Amino acid sequence: MSQYSKLNRLLTQAFGIFFGIALAVWILRGLGVGILAAIPGGIIWLLLGLAIVFAILAYVQKTWWRF
Template identity: 50%
Template sequence: MFQPANSQKRFFSLLFGAFAGLTLAAWILRGLTLLAFLPGSVIWLLLILAIATGVLSRVAR
């Protein structure tokens, strides 16, 4: 099904906000040693996903 460009851009913007929020929360909680067991690769993965969805939200037509 075809979605209008506006809803596609909104979808990527919401994903960007979610990934950025999760990354920030995980980074802060890991620094406070509440999530000390969380490997650094998970934070890097979240950061890369946030950047990628941010780029997609800007490029979406």
């Protein structure tokens, strides 16, 4: 496995983790479940933003970067 595919796998996994957490928190917050109801919306936007950044980095690394 090359260095590029390892990095791309890590970036893709990071995207999935942040997106999954953001989605779960958003749904559970909407249902009013426990302490998640008190989480500010900015935290959810931050998690979604991080997921988007990792998705862009994974795409760019796969197609353009050769470092």
